[in-house]
Amino acid sequence: MVAHLLRLKLTLLRNSLKRSTWALIGVILGGLYGLGMLGLLIVGLVFLGSADSTVIRNVLVIGGSVVVLGWIVVPMVSSGIDMTLDPARFVTFAVPMRQLIIGLALGAVIGIPGIVTLLASLAQVGTWIRFPAAAVAALICAVFAVLLCVVASRLATTAVISLTSSRRFKDVSSMVILVPLILVGPIIAGVATGFEQSPGFANELAAILGWTPLGVFWAVPADVADGAYLTAALRFVLGVGVLALLAWLWQLNLARALVTPAYNAVTRKGAGNLGFFGRFPATPTGAVAARALTYWARDPRYLGSIVIVPLVPLLMLFFAAQSGDYTLLNFVGPIIAFLLAWSISADISYDNTAFWLHLSTGVSGRADRAGRALAVAVISAPAVLVFTIAPLWISGSLEDLPMMLGLSIGVLLTGIGFSSVVSARYTYNVPLPGESPLKTPPGTGFSMFAVQMIGWLVLLVLVIPELGLAIAYLVTGNSAFGWLTLLVGCVLGTVLLLVGLKVGGQWYDRRAPEQLQAVSVNK
Amino acid sequence: MSSPTLPLSPDDAGGSSVPDSPALVIRGLAKRFGEKIAVNGVDLDVPAGSFYGLVGPNGAGKTTTLSMATGLLRPDHGQAWVHGVDVWEHPLEAKKLMGILPDGVRLFDRLTGEQLVTYAGLLRGMDRDTVAERVADLLRALDLTNDAGTLVVDYSAGMTKKIALASSLIHAPSLLVLDEPFESVDPVSAANIRDILASYVGSGGTVIVSSHVMDLVQRMCDHVAVIAAGTVLAAGTVDEVRGESSLEDRFVELVGGRNTAEGLTWLRTS
Structure with missing residues (x-):
């Protein structure tokens, strides 16, 4: 019997290697590395x-x-x-x-x-x-x-x-x-x-x-x-x-x-607590926002993005302490704005096939996009504000605030608008609902890498005006450039956000069934 | 035990404004996935006010056909009309008339049951009070009131089916399309659901169910279509399709594939 168990284990090990040639090559390379x-x-x-x-x-x-x-x-x-x-x-x-x-x-x-x-x-x-x-x-x-x-x-x-x-x-x-x-x-x-x-x-x-x-x-x-x-x-x-x-x-x-078979202990709860659904307006947009916000609070895959937020300044503090140069720490606000805004760029992939509900209820692309954007805005606005102001306040360089605020707001608004377009058009394999946020799903590969890299580049191009003004401010020290960054960040950011919601909504209206089919491959 | 009845009837805005048009008309729907032709030119006419069963073996194309007819999957060929509204030309209008329960898809299962049904109502643009009232009715009728605040991810398979059914009923559609609605639902809940559907059909609504439980379809439905390998083999009233035999015998006769050879002699215990 002991021999049976050992043979079973060996067979399982061997079969897991036989599944595909590429997997085998990967295992061999990994094995060689491990052996080394x-x-x-x-x-x-x-x-x-x-x-x-x-x-x-x-x-x-x-x-x-x-x-x-x-x-x-x-x-x-x-x-x-x-x-x-x-x-x-x-x-x-x-x-x-x-x-x-x-x-x-x-x-x-x-x-x-x-x-x-x-x-x-x-x-x-x-x-x-x-x-x-x-x-x-x-x-x-x-x-x-x-x-x-x-x-x-x-x-x-x-x-x-x-x-x-x-x-x-x-x-x-x-x-x-x-x-x-x-x-x-x-x-x-x-x-x-x-x-x-x-x-x-x-x-x-x-x-x-x-x-x-x-x-x-x-x-x-x-x-x-x-x-x-x-x-x-x-x-x-x-x-x-x-x-x-x-x-x-x-x-x-x-x-x-x-x-004792495995048992998932669940406490039964009655009706009466609608959570965010009771607080958002009773419109399709409000409902989508309430649903998305509930997921930000309950789904480990979204919660992961929130947990990372306070760790970003910690990491930067660590690297700053090593190099002795603390000025980079002042830019933690725009970086968090970027991370949070980009986190909804795979929203439909995260929904997986649950997305059918949006499709079957005939919710408009505009409402879908706006609701998801609203949810991430509710989460990110306070976080970005705090992490923009706090480092400047601590380092005693509050006079940089207009420039930094302009940069943060510009990146956040532009990023949310751009993510709304990306998630309406592209899907890639992400951890399934209920899976660990760390799990790398099979088939993640070039497409995901390409969407991410190109997406980041485009986003960088879109915030060039704010970046240019911020650099001008840092080089010249002229506070007019700082205030101009704030103005451009707010105005251009809002415009790009609205354009993103509109374009994303149109794409959604045209392609929602194809999106559902694309995410249902990953299950 | 008295079964709860739900005062559910199609909204006036729905089918009753076009009383004579069939609830669902499908012409030449076809879909190919790679090499495999999943659905190969399906025609169906579902009369308004009928209880229509769609039966077929596993992999026959039932789910694909229903997905294309309800606007979830874009067909390669063909058209579908719901009460005269073209599903793919005017998807938003068509979807207002339909309630859908798909099979083999996820739900937004990190919501509580109550939140999920509320979400379905709000997404359809209904006002808060109507939604709240109907959610309470639906949860009661489907015996989910005590679990309304539990996350759907912690529901059993049968409860999950029931909460998805509630989500598809919230806007009182004039056509209900249910893919395998009774799978893993307990007998008492299944009987309750059958009562709800029967009274819904009685008040003028139309129901399409797919199933491979012939007995259930024969008892419940007045019309039936047999699908195999992506084509319709027979369609009409249940009596027309089954003729003299039982629906199950007729189905096996149409579809074939019975394995009559003697085997597994060692399995006999005597």
Whole structure:
């Protein structure tokens, strides 16, 4: 039975490669890249052996702990994780528990992450080759450490299986993971400076991690190399104890998961709360705006755009701190205006086939375009104002406000108008409703790239008047140019917004059935 | 258990102004997807006030035909008229007369059920009070009042079907086009929906349903068309089409493909 499970996993792996030649080539290239990185890692680990034993201990314990943590955390936040041996799929088969556990655990090692972890862990033996006793300990501990990774990871997946079937948890987790992903650069830089500034930091961290389940197996060879055999034995027993405890918990959880089908807990709510529909005018335009705004508040794919907004200045602050030049930070307003305005350029693609409701109710192109534009305006106007004024106020250069405000307003209005045209004419594959905003849908490729790049270029051309005046102001320092930027931003922006709504509306009226057909391909 | 009845009848602006024109006329509709001809020249006449069933095997072109007739999918050839209004020449007027329940499409499912039906009404330009009143009636008739504030994404398949049906009824259309309306709907709700549709037809409305449940069509509909491989094999009143046999036998006879060979002998438990 264990052999069956392993063969199933191998077959699934092989079939996933056979789906298309191009996918196979992609996997081979990716695999070569991965192999190269793994090779570098192994070489690095072997060379690490010539370093001081404290350094070896710190690197291995901290690095190893990160790996174990990754195995636990990644499956919990990522919905795209490998669930080919999801226990829920074995519910209808009568597989004995002991064999299921062993099969699932070994099956989890087969697969790219498992094999990479195993090989990298075994490379530790090379690191400790100068100390034969430690090398033997490293060999044994490497196997146990990988087992710990797998069991902890499986326990985490089984434990959250009831959670992941809940839509709310999926929504929230796909949002939460955006934050560290966007800030990954600053976080790594921050940790690096932490190490640089206090040399004792790594020692302390490794000492603490060495007594936690995360680092226990990685610290044993170091103890052996130092001759602290008692500590080594103690750690090893602790590690095996933790492994046994986790395996027992996993078995309990699995036994329960097998008899408890996934269930999406929903609280039933009665009528009476129309939300935005009660606050917007009872016209087709108002209804479209209310619907779009509800989606901005509830759909992770739209919420993602909002979450990014406060992170943009943070990122820029980080880069400004590195270069020491803070003037770019003043331009955060126009950048946010651009991001938010462009975010509705794929609105119909985001609707997916739900768009049929607009088509079947015969809503006019003008109402559809205007409603969507109104919703994004309600969201973006306050955000753009705040992020335009605040940096200037903080940096004490409020005299630049007319120019900057003109630029922000011009980019926002022009961008919304232009997006209204783009989304009425072009569709491309986006994450489907209910999917994580991070998911890259199949078939995303050249068309999306082309629409985005050309779109950004056109938008840049459309705001040339504002840009020119802003540059003139910055070069000459003549405040008349600043006020002129504001005037042109408001007037030209409004004109382009109205033109965009009109043209987009006409395109919509002519092509709405084709748009519905185009988005229904992506499902 | 008494089934709720909905005071639903077509608005005066709808079919009754042109009482004699057929509810739906289709002439030579055709659609090709790549190499595959999905619909190959379909003609249909749906009389006003009829309960019309559209039956056919999976992949016969029912959904494609209905999408083209209701203005959701542009046909390669052919025309469709709703109460004399050309669907593709005057789409906005035609869509005012129709209520549509498509199959296999998403809904704006991050709205609550109540919001979704309200949205459908407001999109059609109805005023707030009428919408609110009809939404409450529809939710009650379809037994969704207790879940009105739940997001549609959290609805079961049957509830989703019902809320989509409510969205298609909100403007009291004179022609209802329902693609697989009873799929995954529980028997009690299905009976309620049948009552609503029957009283709607009784008051002068026209209903077109597609289904592959023959028994249901035979009991519910007065007219039927059999579609297979993108063409109409038979059309008319149910009695005309089925003749002496049951609709199911007649359908199998028309469409063919019954597998009568003996097989799966090992499956017999005795």
